[in-house]
Amino acid sequence: MHGRLLTRVRLARMKQEQETSCLLCGDHEETTKHLFFECVYAQKCMLEIQQWLGVTMQKTSLQSIWGRLARSATGKIRRAFLWAVRRSDLWDMENKN
Template identity: 40%
Template structure:
């Protein structure tokens, strides 16, 4: 701790404070997450990547997270109404979300189930296949996570409900449009983000 204080004093005298180095002193080295590169890929819609990253870290304001901070709420999943809302339930265990996520996998020709988001992302990071196949899988996974979170929020705040099939059609539309844009090299157009986001 004494060495850290000396470094801070030196930086203060020099008039500069490198935040990255200060953070590493107090927090320690950050582990490299292989799956973050997948979500930061330009093919995935930025909003989808952002929500998927929060979901992977279990940092979305689900009812169980809000209750754990001392705010009393009725903990009930708005998608199925039969269980408590946790990250695991909301994205993988809920019958509604299970149908949507299985639909995205079946659409890609995959017959396995997704049990955990971090596990799936790590598996995709190690997956050796053609580039377009990996990009399609990542894009579909992120769109599915975003679509379920968006549906959950619409039900709570707007009262608007979509069936799993309607949500699955929207996810397929987003993924197809994004993959087409990637193939044609027009991912930087703001219009695509407006259409999808």
């Protein structure tokens, strides 16, 4: 994610946007972490991906789900999930205050 995604929070910091709430759910500020891991819409998308892959699991955090999907997937899908999990972990480390 490299801090390049132009979320509404980031656009507001650059004075390009005034509203910072998530366009998808409207409940929280639109940050990268929110868009990929906390947004209700993102959670629904993850459930669809689980169903598409035929993976069933109990409801937990989306980052935990990413990890489980990465372990159960193979080939290109596995590499894509592993990359996403690593990027989200790095983002968390870089953005913790």
